[in-house]
Amino acid sequence: MKIVVLGAGVLGVSSAWYLAKSGHEVTVVDRQDGVADETSYGNAGMLSYGYTNPWAAPGIPFKAIKWMMQDLAPILVSSSAMNAHTAGWMLKMLGQCTEDAYRVNKNRMLRISEYSRQCFEDLEQVCPIHYDQRKQGTIELFRDQQKMDSIGADLASLRECGVEHSVIDHATCIKFEPALANVSEKFVGGLMFPNDGTGDCRKFTQGLADACKAIGVKFMMNTDIRALEHRDNEIQAVVTSAGRLTADAYVVCMGSYSPLLVKPLGINLPVYPMKGYSLTLPIIDESKAPQSTVMDEAFKVAVTRFDNRIRVGGTAEIASFDLSLKDSRRKPAEFVVSDLFPGAGDVENAEFWCGLRPMTPDSVPVIGKTPVKKLYMNTGHGTLGWTMSQGSARLLADIVNERATDISTEGLSVHRYL
Missing domain, CATH: 3.50.50.60 (FAD/NAD(P)-binding domain)
Structure with missing residues (x-):
């Protein structure tokens, strides 16, 4: 055909x-x-087959209200984007924030992600491509013990879909990401996805x-x-x-x-242009840089390692098709990379980028x-x-x-x- x-x-x-x-x-x-x-062009650089979660989740409506009051909020709403179309899409998304919908949506997403991991492996056998790839997994890093203790439903979905994972303690986080030893007081433990990868999508x-x-x-x-x-x-x-x-x-x-x-x-x-931001930093101190990907659970910011660069992706802005770069939107990414990996990358000379993530309500x-x-x-x-x-x-x-x-x-x- x-x-x-x-x-x-x-x-x-x-x-x-x-x-x-x-x-x-x-x-x-x-x-x-x-x-x-x-x-x-500039996404977070994660091949997150295991770290696959619906944005619409139980408790999100209440969290969203709280985030709007925060300076480093993971989700922002631009007042200029509020219209009937945006409001309608947001209502559809809120309708998915139930326990039953979350479980169904997560399982559907994991079904595709796990299959995609297998397809990537098959592709590498017939079409090797260099893209700064690493296969050292993703750590979802928890700053709060109470939050870490509340992930039972997610663990059940991962087991149901056969996704390899492990809950790891403070010391094991540092074993996989040695640079975290420099900020050991910042976190309590993590959720490890050993089959996840990293690299430059472009x-x-x-x-x-x-x-x-x-x-x-x-x-x-x-x-x-x-x-x-x-x-x-x-x-x-x-x-x-x-x-x-x-x-x-x-x-x-x-x-x-x-x-x-x-x-x-x-x-x-119902696909909405969810605006996302990233920073790409030249590495200035290898010993302080991440080895793979660390997802900061508290701020929903990913810090990902390329060969000689660090990619930091985060912040979701409901802003319709607005592609303007606002300096204030750098703050969450700059804060997380500087807080977890201080001195690793050249923040002052980072490339600042934004793009539109095509998001469905579920x-x-x-x-x-x-x-x-x-x-x-x-x-x-x-x-x-x-x-x-x-x-x-x-x-x-x-x-x-x-x-x-x-x-x-x-x-x-x-x-x-x-």
Whole structure:
């Protein structure tokens, strides 16, 4: 088949890879100069197969009110973004903040993440890519004993989904991350995910795009995607700044911009552009730097190690499509990296970045067929786009090919919102 993939982030390029490997003629279209130049550019750098949690969780509404009063809040709401659309999406998210919904959503997410881990391992065997990768796990670090003692429900979900993990004490945290010995009074223990990884998502995506080109995938960059032509509930073409493109199937991988494209088709896709920030610091003292990823549970900030850089990702801002960089939003990331790894990186010369995370109300991505013929989706992964990328793309390719899938597709398509 002839397939057009809309979007050249990590989800679009990964989808192109698996579709092309299964024998299709694939074209990827994107408005940017290069692949991974938007949301995939500066994410936290975590391959967090085990550390996979829905944003909508029991207690979040009350925590959100408290966070709004804090200077280092993990979630912020921009007053300029408050409108009927934003309010409606927030209400949908709040509706997912129950024990039952949290358990269902977490299990769906872990299903994809664990599958994606296996797919990454398979990919490395046939397509080795250098992306500053490390495989030394993630530590969710707890500053408060009471909070650490309250993670029973999460541990039950991890056991149910077969995700390898261990609760580790103070000394074991330091064993895995020796630099934490410099701030031993700051934490009480952690939750270790030994199969998690780290690396530069943009480097990975660029490497995979090169591999795609080598097997015949065509990339149309600097090309605006304007509309999907449809008739009799079937896509006829995609209209771009380079003209009309026709195909046998169309895959939407446009992240936060996906709802804008499919809304004229009658599909109300509840994906919101959750703004996220990151800092990338040159390492100035190796002995004080992290070895892998430390997720600060209290501030929801991840500190991740690349070869000679530290990536710090955190802060979620409900700000619609606003991509302005506000200096005040640096504070949580600067505080956590300076508090846990003082003197490790050059904070003054850090690259400050923001991007739009395509977030669904339940934090579960949208993968698979749509009610419109020839139209498929692979979008809405929120903060876990890279983590879930290979599993999502391979699953999408099996759906397009009408093959039996390796994991259940229950609850993953857009039909759950219709």
